[in-house]
Amino acid sequence: MWIFITLFAAGCQSVRTAYQNTLARETGFLHATMSRSLYGLPLVSVYLVICWQLFGWVSVEKNLVFVVAASICAITQIMATYFMLRAFQAGSFALGTLLSKTEAVLAALIGLPLLHYTLTMGAWFGIAFGVLGAIVMSVKWNNIRQAHKDVSLLLGLASGLCFAITSVTSSIASHSLSGSLITSAGVTLWYVLALQSIILCGIQIYKSKDILAPFRHEFALSCKVGVLSSLGSIGWFTGFALVNPALVKTLGQIEIIGTLYYSKVRFSEKMTTQQWIGGAMIVISVILVVTSTIK
Template sequence: MLWIPFTLCAAFTQALRNAQQKQLSVEVNALGVTLARFIWALPLALIYLWGLYQVQPTELPHFSGHFMLSAVGAALAQIVATALMVMLFQRRSYATGVGLAKSEALLAALLGVAFFGVVLGPIGWFGILVGSVAVWLMRGQGNTESLELSTLLIGLASGLCFALTTLWVRYACHQLQLPFMHTAAWVLVWTIGIQVLVLVAWLLWRDPGTLVKLWKRPSLVFRISLSSSLASLCWFTAVNLEDVALVKTLGQIEVLFTLMLSHHWLRERVSRRDQLGLVLILLSAILVVLPSLI
């Protein structure tokens, strides 16, 4: 049951990181905010990995082609997922943006049915229906239907990319024959390293001004990276210990942390419609995996 405290820690630190990203998104574009998530996380992850080997020495891993492909896939999917979620923050409130991105759990279930041989019973399909209603309730409320549809599609795309990230991370973890803490740390270092390299290279080429803006907000950028590295480490460890569906279902408690941070810290007003949508997303995720818990 060790995966439970790791998942709870991941959910809280992720909610905290998202709130900080919402603050930065007022000044910096989506890719810049995405880079803030990773840039200090790489040295932090390296220090953590070094500390693990000091406390519990073990052999160095062999990185197979399957590991590398899954690590690259997870890294790129997480970049896209984060950038899309920041776009949601810029269109809607923090809580609503997170809520739409939490369609991840539903999309992971659908991917499992379509490609991984997962069988959903009536309760599971009812959960997906509830989740669909939740996403409809939280759709954008702009002046035109095109804005509403685009906001909805961004949310679903973000959730899809987060789902793919988690599936590829779990696959990468299973390629390494090491203690579970070391395994999660190695996958974390590889994915963050790829993400920093890709984002810094892109911004240097296309938008160096964004790097300057990040340089001018060192405290906020460091806090985002710190909470991000803690969240990723806990997620990676949890999915290495337990099935993705169970981890992501318990992780939906992030919705509650999100509502608290949105109201008490960011001072945002969350509409009753969006509150209902957030609760239904939580309920739908529980229904999807309930048969496996009985």
Template sequence: METWIAFTLLAAFMQAIRTAGQKQLSAQLSSLATAGVRYIFALPFAWLYLWWALNHYQVALPALNTTFLQYAIIASFAQLIGTACLVVAFQYRNFAVATSLAKTEAIQVAVIGALLFAAPLSGYGWLSVILGVVGVILLSKVKFNLKDVLTNPGAGYGLASGLGLAITTLLIRESNLALGSHPMVNAAVTLVFLISAQSLLAGLYLLMRDASQFRKMIINWRLALFVGITSLLGSIGWFTAVSYQTAAYVKALGQVEFFITLVLTYRLFKEKTTPAEILGMLLIVVSVVVLLLLA
């Protein structure tokens, strides 16, 4: 199995598990504190992972050159903006439409990558991305109509969220490449930089707006630690995968996360599948087969 495939599957699996943990944690913390836990509780382990990577591959810490800093700083803000847009989308009626449109991140990565980052896809690559996005939307159980998309402000925020997260993924790859060291080390450095910056921003925001959330984090430290570690493992997967492969292909394969989440849900809650959901699953499977065998 190619390195990027293994790390993408790791990322998708861990992100699905992390989401389940976050749902439980959100009953105890505010939405912003729940998001902040992803970074704050992952931070010490991220630094430990960087230390391991440097020692394991016997390389020096790469210099944080100007190109890296530009890409990494913009990526930090793009991720925060993408997450904030998704939170705002939740405030609008029919927010399911908005969150489903946020799932167009994969196709936005492909389009922006081809236009701005000289990372075009093959015809089969485009087919894989499109099939995966359609499959995810079908699994989202959303019934679209033109009026919803055009008149619901949440739809705009959903697309903006997908755009912010797409730009983040592309800039993470560019940050990794700018370091010029071992791909695993590049990914670890970029990961530590982003998590450190986001932990600082999330911590300062909570300190100013609702410091009581820190006490709740400590009370629920086991679940918070679970979310932090699974989030870190997922991020290691994403950051490393885009060190080895074009971001669009990584995100196309990464859409199996939704499939994994649904399977876990059905296993836990014994829910039945609808014909549309079965079709969505099949499209995701076909998109992965096309990506791995033909693209």
């Protein structure tokens, strides 16, 4: 089940990221980051009500673990999205997206002591191979000694780290609730989006001195970003609740196919042979992880 959910989430995220990149160019990083939470919250609210009716409610009273984990999840996801959008500007859409995919191995490492999940040797090899593919794709080998000064590389890696923390903390938050895991994931997602909306709308209103600022720029495009983001997040958060987040994020790297398509067709970016090789390695890593975990 988690495989199909993850593939759905990856497809939605691939399209959403392309729209969000366009939105960032038109309105700036703050609005583009805010749109995924504020404009996605209504759909997630409807989804949560459906989960409530189908699977029952969960206990959320006086749950400090949930509040702390979900709040960290909300903040790190804001940071991850911001770093990724900055990486787009510093490098390219394809490189920014693919560098953020280092989150898979980071989620595995962070999740070991916190979630007590175990991985097979095949899964570890697949995760490591995918990260190696991201490195092959992004590092300029003729200037390897200066790689630590590459802004797009650093921003992409920072995005990957923040996304990894997001994955692990969302899983912790969902598992801290008693009741259906599907509803728990929905509650976690709703809380995360609501907190993000309050934080980012507050910043945007403060900077613009306009209470309607979040709704004045590219409304139709913002709605597309929000809807696609909410659909993708429903898939991600449900997957995180069901299995090891590292497996979900590694399989989610299949979105590289959509990334390469939008990079070439929508943004007219050219891919080098080195980048194609790195991309192929990431796809192979996805296959390795899936085949090693299916029983």
